Amino acid sequence: xxxxxxxxxxxxxxxxxxxxxxxxxxxxxxxxxxxxxxxxxxxxxxxxxxxxxxxxxxxxxxxxxxxxxxxxxxxxxxxxxxxxxxxxxxx
Amino acid sequence: xxxxxxxxxxxxxxxxxxxxxxxxxxxxxxxxxxxxxxxxxxxxxxxxxxxxxxxxxxxxxxxxxxxxxxxxxxxxxxxxxxxxxxxxxxxxxxxxxxxxxxxxxxxxxxxxxxxxxxxxxxxxxxxxxxxxxxxxxxxxxxxxxxxxxxxxxxxxxxxxxxxxxxxxxxxxxxxxxxxxxxxxxxxxxxxxxxxxxxxxxxxxxxxxxxxxxxxxxxxxxxxxxxxxxxxxxxxxxxxxxxxxxxxxxxxxxxxxxxxxxxxxxxxxxxxxxxxxxxxxxxxxxxxxxxxxxxxxxxxxxxxxxxxxxxxxxxx
Numbered sequence: 001x002x003x004x005x006x007x008x009x010x011x012x013x014x015x016x017x018x019x020x021x022x023x024x025x026x027x028x029x030x031x032x033x034x035x036x037x038x039x040x041x042x043x044x045x046x047x048x049x050x051x052x053x054x055x056x057x058x059x060x061x062x063x064x065x066x067x068x069x070x071x072x073x074x075x076x077x078x079x080x081x082x083x084x085x086x087x088x089x090x091x
Numbered sequence: 092x093x094x095x096x097x098x099x100x101x102x103x104x105x106x107x108x109x110x111x112x113x114x115x116x117x118x119x120x121x122x123x124x125x126x127x128x129x130x131x132x133x134x135x136x137x138x139x140x141x142x143x144x145x146x147x148x149x150x151x152x153x154x155x156x157x158x159x160x161x162x163x164x165x166x167x168x169x170x171x172x173x174x175x176x177x178x179x180x181x182x183x184x185x186x187x188x189x190x191x192x193x194x195x196x197x198x199x200x201x202x203x204x205x206x207x208x209x210x211x212x213x214x215x216x217x218x219x220x221x222x223x224x225x226x227x228x229x230x231x232x233x234x235x236x237x238x239x240x241x242x243x244x245x246x247x248x249x250x251x252x253x254x255x256x257x258x259x260x261x262x263x264x265x266x267x268x269x270x271x272x273x274x275x276x277x278x279x280x281x282x283x284x285x286x287x288x289x290x291x292x293x294x295x296x297x298x299x300x301x302x303x304x305x306x307x308x309x310x311x312x313x314x315x316x317x318x319x320x321x322x323x324x325x326x327x328x329x330x331x332x333x334x335x336x337x338x339x340x341x342x343x344x345x346x347x348x349x350x351x352x353x354x355x356x357x358x359x360x361x362x363x364x365x366x367x368x369x370x371x372x373x374x375x376x377x378x379x380x381x382x383x384x385x386x387x388x389x390x391x392x393x394x395x396x397x398x399x400x401x402x403x404x405x406x
Contacts, residue, residue: 009297010305045305055308057324062294064322082324085300086308088212089267089292090162090348090406091134091234 003031005081014042028058028065028073031081046083047071055086098175101128101135102247106255106373111340112357114364120356121256121373122343123248130164130171130195132378133248137270138168140243141232142176151230153177158229160184160219162212162404163192164378165234165268170199181229183219185211187298188404191382211299211404212267213309234268236312244274252373253282260285260363263356263374265348265406266292266322269314271375276318290322291355293330293348293406323358325351327400331388333357334380346378347388348406377406 002022007015015021023038025031036043046056051071058065059082065073075081094100104127109120125133145151156179159169166182173180180201184193187208196203206218216235223231234240252259252275262279264271269290276288302308316322327347334350337343345353356374363370380389387399 008300010300010302053305054310055305059324062324062326064290064324066316067319067321082294084294084324085302085305086310087210087300087302088160088216088235088309088311089265090212090404091160091165091267 002077003075003079003081005031005035006083008084010085011042011045011083014039014045025075027071027075028060028069028081029071031075032071057084057086058082059084096175097129098139098172101139103251104128106252107341107343109337109341112336112353114360118360118364118368118370119372120360121371122337122341122376123252123373124343124376126345126376126379128168130167131381132164132168133271133375134164134168135171136243136247137234137240137268138165138232139172140239140246141234141237142169142172142178144237144239144242145230145232151178155179156181156226156229158183158219158223158226158231159234160206160212160215161234162188162215162267163196163382166201167192167195167199169232170196170201174200181222183215183222185215185404187211187402189383189385191385195382208402209298209301210307211295213302213307216309217307234270235309238313240268240270241274241277241313244271245278246274249275249278253279256371256373258371259283259373260368260370261287261289261356261359261372263289263291263352263359263372265352265375265377266290267406269311273313273315273318280318287320287359288318289355289359290319291325291352292322293351294324294326295404296327296401298402299404323355325354326397327388327405328393328397329354330405331396331400332393334388335393338380343376344380345376346380346383346406347386347400349376349378351406352377
């Protein structure tokens, strides 16, 4: 099962500079475990004590995973996952 | 409508039905035209409320200097109010904002401190906090954490929506300071059981997410995720596409952030229509398109517009 994961600039040191990588998992937590197996150290930048880090946003098909079950959010083949740092919006 | 002065005319904006964009007679879209405020954006509400709150608690006194990080609209609203009320305004604004915004700010008499493009509004907030620490007699209203911002929408925008659309089922707005969503959301949740409160946040180009480390990330102090039903990230291609559709199908000339909000609104409307539910989806038109004409969003193909917006703070 292939899910495309878009990686922000700040975390590309873990992915050899790749903007986008493929990973697998039936939930976000499984996906992050697979990412960690491929790119050691990445999981710790995303997750802390079993939940997403405060300044990390992850979206499944452009929807914020915090409203989809968080780390347990379900994934299906062909989903797009986007990781972004939380930044101040326009105002 | 007659008002004694411009500041009294903030709010009371029209709610316009969108028969051509609505999926069906049972699922209707409604646009709240916040560009009809005195300086042309929804930010007039928060700016005036923050100034009045600071006057009331004594932190803002005649002749004071106000300092504020802004990507444009809040600064423009504050500049107008500051001019009429006799305050000096200094805005910290990222340099990757359209020139219309700095021209308007200067016309209303504001001074601009530029913050670096990389990091976007994050940098503006950081620089403003630094400048505030160096100038303790200046008053930073700080829209990202000022309860008067959300309170303005709890007190005015929310009640206006409910009065004009008692059958409202969904409210969709942009997520910047989070003030509109927190204030309207809190009000509507109290009055309308089961209402959906939906956030649309702009997804910018990579430059804007250029933090040195993740600990420099930022979540506005006003943000309370328990108010929201869900939250969508909308990129420039969808935002521009919807901005153009709003003009072509309904005649409304809006800014690019409104296109991002409409994209999310159309998503929840389609979902309701597919489920066979009745829905009245109201969303915020934050401002008109005038201040963004120079960005390239309004001419050429969608792909050309997307490329032109890369690296710009378009919402």
